[in-house]
Amino acid sequence: LTLADILQLPQHEIVSVHECAGSPLTPKEPKRRVGNVVWCGARLRDVLDSCDLLPEAAFVWTQGLEWGEFAGLKDEPFVKDLPLAKALSPEVLLAVSMNGKPLTSDRGGPVRLVVPGWYGTNSVKWVGRISVSSTRAPGPYTTRFYNDITATGTKPVWEIAPECVIVSPGADAMVRANHEFRITGWAWAEAGVSRVEVSVDGGQNWLAVRVDAREGFGWQSFSVPVSLGPGKHTLSCRCFDANGQGQPQAHARNAIHSIELA
Known part of the structure; x- marks a missing residue:
């Protein structure tokens, strides 16, 4: 799948609040880094519909083309996952533009995942790989970080809270x-x-x-x-x-x- 392929797919616009979940090292500290954005791109489900998904498919993993060091981890790719039902929702885009302009590299261009209604950490920048699995992604950004403690265990930092x-x-x-x-x-x-x-x-x-x-x-x-x-x-x-x-x-x-x- 190339950028040209994505641009050939039907393009859709959606208005979405985009909020940083804050540092996973201090998850209870309000950051309020938030904006309202008009995204445009191809629906992720249009890409997935072109694939022969197996019956056991349950999660979509997205890997960004970024590596670095965070909290003692080195050269660990940034991988996030979505439940398949969310990935197939019409609002989830492979965005190529932001507020009417081509997506720049500092904003995750040329293509970034956009998951409206979910915290920005799930909207992976610089998309390089999309895969489908029967399980959640095992990397640190889905297991060690971005999980909130609840009365019954933990839950992923997905939906934006009021x-x-x-x-x-x-x-x-x-x-x-x-x-x-x-x-x-x-x-x-x-x-x-x-x-x-x-x-x-x-x-x-x-x-x-x-x-x-x-x-x-x-x-x-x-x-x-x-x-x-x-x-x-x-x-x-x-x-x-x-x-x-x-x-x-x-x-x-x-x-x-x-x-x-x-």
């Missing part, structure tokens, strides 16, 4: 006392965001706010007008996805976001 941030006003901004201003921000989750709440008193009380509909797998904007008295105030936001899952107060990559105002 998260939101306040973008206006900015941290340490000054607003006029007793004058209305608008709190705005972005919210996102793999399952889509159904509710956003804002607090102006450090989380003691919460106010439901308007949240816009989602396009594709993109983030959703929210806003609410408020008026505050004199003094310092802590603004916080939290969201819930379509399945009712919310955000933890702290000690998680999607912990509640807060800013201070004067």
Whole structure:
């Protein structure tokens, strides 16, 4: 399969929030490295449909053309895996462009895997090899790293958990006392965001706010007008996805976001 072959396949666009899962060495530390991207490329399922998959096929492995050293590992290729059902979903692309421009090498070009709704670590850059297996990939980036501890064991860092941030006003901004201003921000989750709440008193009380509909797998904007008295105030936001899952107060990559105002 060559780049020319991929370009000959039907090309599809999708809007998707793209979020870094953070360092696997400090998985509970929020990074909030996130953006909203328009990807374009061929569907991975169109490539897989051209193959004679065996009945036992269960996972798709993607290897990037990158090697290096991380956490004491040397020359270990970056390999991630997807359940076959996810790989066959129409939103999963072999992307060749980003925001209307050819994918540059620093963004994973000429071809990168894009898995909308999942953390960026699963969207392998510089795709060099795609294979299908009956098992999960055994490498360190699927076994040692990018696995969250749960009450029953561990789970892969796959689906993006509910998260939101306040973008206006900015941290340490000054607003006029007793004058209305608008709190705005972005919210996102793999399952889509159904509710956003804002607090102006450090989380003691919460106010439901308007949240816009989602396009594709993109983030959703929210806003609410408020008026505050004199003094310092802590603004916080939290969201819930379509399945009712919310955000933890702290000690998680999607912990509640807060800013201070004067």
